[in-house]
Amino acid sequence: MENQLLQGDALKLLPTLEAGSFDALITDPPYASGGVHAGARQRSPAQKYLDSNLHADFVGDERDQRSHLQWMVLWLSECVRLLKDGAPVCLFTDWRQLPLTTDALQAAGFTWRGIVVWDKTEGVRPQLGRFRNQAEYVVWGSKGAMPLTRRAPVLPGVIRAKVLKSDKLHLTGKPTELMRQVVRICEEGGRILDPFAGSGTTLVAAQLEGYRWVGCELTQHYADVTRQRLAAL
Ligand SMILES: C[S@@+](CC[C@H](N)C(=O)[O-])C[C@H]1O[C@@H](n2cnc3c(N)ncnc32)[C@H](O)[C@@H]1O
Known part of the structure; x- marks a missing residue:
């Protein structure tokens, strides 16, 4: 099965993929976060997040808590069908959406x-009198029992990786080095699914680490960025 980047809505694309054909789900969905009050959360990502003048806006980040949870369960349930038994799942999230993300993972059946912990290092913006907002999280699990005989290494529980300007091609882009470590949870040479590819960091990391991959991305601009990144490898 070939590597492919599909441009469109993951909820429509995932049902077209073959059941039981993936060895890992590794993804960074829209967090629907970035504000304490409902009104603040409903602003566009470019208004909510730092660096907004550097990168293009993207879709799917404006849902409130209840609808975001429902939406997460919808696409995660579709992913249950696509994964092999015992396959790992990794979902990025922040401190606000950590409880919702663990609920969604389990409600879908994982x-x-x-x-x-993704330790973003001391490079993040400091504020006097506050803890440095230095971490994001990967909620992880599996489709049912996860045999210890899977061909995958011991992985760190805390990954320290700085966001570098030269390596950040999306408003919420993850460092390639971080993703190179996360994808190693997949069985050696396996096939990784990322339904929310953004600028394609998971797919680039998968390619560099010797995995096969399929990605979806709804925002045309970021689908183009992903294609360019993969072509440049
Ligand atoms: C948090 S970003 C992923 C960033 C990525 N990890 C990177 O390093 O570039 C989430 C992406 O999901 C995309 N997206 C939102 N809703 C979607 C949907 N229904 N189907 C496919 N992609 C969607 C957004 O356009 C956005 O680029």
């Missing part, structure tokens, strides 16, 4: 196994 087994929740833990949380990995």
Whole structure:
């Protein structure tokens, strides 16, 4: 099966993919976060997040808590069908959406196994009198029992990776080095699904680490960025 980037709505694309054909789901969905009050959350990502003047806006980040949870369960349930038994799932989230993300993972039918910390380092914006907002999280689990015989290494529970301007091609882009470590949860040479590819960091990391991959991305601009990044490897 070939690597492919599909441009469109993951909810419509996922049902077209073959059941039981993926060895891992690794994705960074819209967080629907970035504000304490409902009104603030409903602003566009470019208004909510830092660096907004550097990168293009994207869709799907404006839902309130209840509808975001429902939407997460909808696409995650579709992913249950696509994964092999025992395959790992990794979902990025922030501190605000951590409880919702663990709920969604389990409501869809996955087994929740833990949380990995992405330590963004001291490079993030400091504020006097506050803890540095230095971490994001990977909620991880599996489709049912996860055999210890899977061909995958021991992985760190805290991954320290700085966001570098030269490596950030999306408003909420993840460092390539971070994603190179996360994808190693997939069985050696396996096939990784990322339904919310953004600028394609998961797919680039998968390619560099010797995995096969399929990605979806709804925003045309970011689908183009992903294609360019993959072509440049
Ligand atoms: C948090 S970003 C992913 C960023 C990515 N990790 C990176 O490093 O570039 C989430 C992406 O999901 C896309 N998206 C939102 N709703 C979608 C949907 N229904 N189907 C497919 N993609 C969607 C957005 O356009 C956005 O680019």
